[in-house]
Amino acid sequence: MYYRASFSACCLLLLSLPLAAETLIVTLFTGEVPPYIMKKQGKRQGITIDLFALLAKHTGHKFILHEAPVARAMREFDLGRIDIEPGVTPAWRKHRPVPGLYSIVYEDAIDVIVFMGKNRFKVNEVSDLYGKTIGVVRGYSYPGFDQAFAEGKIKKVENSIEEHLLKQLAFGRIDQIFLGYRTALYFKKQGGIYKDLAIGDVVGRNSISLRVHPSKAYLLPGINAALQKMLDSGEVQAIFDKYQ
Template identity: 25%
Template sequence: MVKMLRQGFGRLCLLFVITSTAAASEITMLRAVVSDSNTPPYAIFDESGALSAGLSKDILDALSQVSQLNIQYLDLPRARIESWLETGQADIACFLNPDWVAEPSLYLWSPPLFATQQLFIRRADSPPIKGLADLAGKRVGTTRGFTYPELEQVFALGDVIRDDANSLQRNLKRLEQGRLDVVMSVDLSYYFFINNGGPGHFNADPIWSTPPSVYCAISRFHPELAVRLIAGLNTLLESKFISRQLRRYLGETAGLVN
């Protein structure tokens, strides 16, 4: 009886492996989320609203090639990304961090792609931001749907006023008009903006915390696909492809990238 049970279990395991392998081989499409809340150069959209360029497209196009997959881009609001990954409606979303999502254990995580420094952008004639005390009572321009771990408590208490917009450009315009005191940005987006004709009458102060790394969050819905994607991202990192793309977008500030 024991021998028969073992034989039956062995056949079941073999069937599972064959079925899983067949299912993995049938997956030909990579469904990648790139939201329009990702500022240039993370994502660049054309006049029709289609993703046309940017670091996200560079990385995900290269990932689809090394993983031998076709790619479909999904433009979702930031608030819907997590639920689509959880339910298997999307396969991957990049430039996230486990600290920025509600339940990080619900996803698989890639190796770190690179570190990104949060910046306080202010008018050049205003005093520098060196700590939380310098933000007291100020209106801070933030991106809708994004999390700012270092400031969440003061936002919740009302000591600092969070004021959302859909884009960095919109926030910087409001800062220029005096409708905001400070704008939150990341180094890559801000320096790309400045290097491509943005006004130079702002100053940038780095936030006091260690620059966090960004990752790709990968759906657990198709484990075999997830293995292929993590392997592909490792290939892109080992070849320095991502570092080269970062330097290309930073231009004259490329020395800021490690």
């Protein structure tokens, strides 16, 4: 009886110990998406970079940030060569061969319609945009508007890079675009050709998580615990505030 009790106690102790730290590959899409991913003097910085630096501190894992074009990154994840994709909501990847597993939500991301100041108007209903041309980031989905795009009631112009869309807007090639609120605010504060950006109504809201490859499912509880600790302590909010 004594040995059985000792054995059980040892098993419980082993189960309670943290898993060994691992090296995990994190995908970053090629190009800059301020304020999430930027380069200054050849050095990466931004919300996503800071988030993984903090996550490494709390988990002990080493996160290697690997840049790749979107299509290649998606395929690499499906093949198990990418362990984590940041900044995702499950609806965006549900049609992938490997949809992935998801961490707890760490950001409520808001998408807005953006104009140059003189062109701004109120958007209360989808129908307010009928007959208009909207610039969007290629591959992004806007559930409230996707049917109108598909039916041709709203013309969609795609670009793979947020800043290119903003330049098209600033130079009058497009009258309005859909963009993440944090990104729109960041560029407006840079001034220059973006000083007259007018941030309009909310067109989408997404609960953002980390997308984890199923082969790393056993690491998800620890990652979730670390994220929750970072949220509760205000460390995640401090990162967002840093780039406001």
